[in-house]
Amino acid sequence: MAAxxxxxxxxxxxxxxxxxxxxxxxxxxxxxxxNKYGIKGTFHLNSGLLGEGDRITAEEVPVLYRGHEVSAHTRRHPTMARCPQEYIVEEIMEDRKTLEGLIRQPVRGMSYPNGSYTREIKSLLPHLGIEYARTVQSTGGFGLPEDWLEWPATCHHNRGLLEHTENFLGLHKRQYLYLMYVWGHSYEFDNDNNWELIEQFCEKAGGKEDIWYATNLELVHYMKACRGLIFSASRDFVFNPGAAAVWIEVDGTVVEVPGGQTVDLV
Structure with a gap:
């Protein structure tokens, strides 16, 4: 039987x-x-703070982030582990509603403001329409998360970014799925006067034929589509019940499984 x-x-x-x-x-x-280097980003916004100080205005959101993902970060950035559940629900749902009204797309992910969450908050998120949530932890590795609602990054951009990039670009073992995940705040490049860091990163990491450049949500949805494939018991055919195409490797050969179709694997 096929691998x-x-x-x-x-x-x-x-x-x-x-x-x-x-x-x-x-x-x-x-x-x-x-945009210059073909890299995709996910931008976690506080809808209740849009336009305050040096923040992007609500009117700018649909145009600025076109081609990228707009994601939730709560309405006004509370430290949620200290908050009652009713407040948490309001902060996330109102953030989703406002952002969705601006971009006319579902908002299904978030990052935890101040990195603050509890097991109870995490268990609440699926009931609020949240499919993934990013933490402020970093692993230094290139694996997919075990839990989409407790998603650590590879690194913050100020923690060995170029070294991690070199390691990532050198990965070649095709029996693994590798993911490099970088997080931070754009204003940090102003504060630290190190825009050349992210420019070097983009030049080094962008435009590679062997890398899929994806938003956080695209990754989540694609991997769920993979797990949704239905294989025959002998793995001689597979059915894709979803709408999106999925790719698999069968005994070293790449096979596309279009949405709604059955594909023979032998």
């Missing part, structure tokens, strides 16, 4: 995703860099 592995789109085995919080004015420069 079968899930792949990223077009049979790739490496993916890169970026995650930036708070929606500050420096996002304009960061988005420009991502």
């Amino acid at each position: 079968v592995y899930y792949c990223y789109p077009q049979g790739r085995h490496k993916a890169l995703t970026m995650s930036y919080d708070d929606g500050r004015r420096a996002d304009e420069r960061l988005v420009g860099l991502f």
Whole structure:
């Protein structure tokens, strides 16, 4: 019987995703860099703070973040572990409602403001329509998370970014699915006067044929689609009940499984 592995789109085995919080004015420069090098970002916004100080305004959101993901970060950035459940529900749902009204797309992910959450908060999120949540922890590794609602990054951009990038680019064992996940705040590049760091990263990591550049939510949805494939007991055919195509590797050969179709594997 065939050996079968899930792949990223077009049979790739490496993916890169970026995650930036708070929606500050420096996002304009960061988005420009991502667009230049074909990198996709997820931007976690506080809808109740839009337009305050140096934050992006509500009117700018749909245009600035086009081609990227707009994600929740709660309405006004509370430290949720200290908050009653009713307040947490309001902060997340009102954030979703406002952001969805701006971009006319479902908002299904978030990052924990101040990195604050509890087991009870995490268990609440699926009931609020949240499919993933990013923490402020970093692993230094390149694996997919065990729990989408407690999703650590590879690194913050100020913690060995270029070294991690070199390691990521050198990965070649196709029996693994690799993910490099970078997080931070765009205003930190202003504060630290190190825009050259993210520019070097984008130039080094962007435009690679063997890397899938994805938003956080695209990764979640794609991996759920992979897990949704229905294989015959002998793995000689597979049915994709979803609408989106999924790629697998069968005895070393990349196979596309279009949505709604059955594909023979022998």
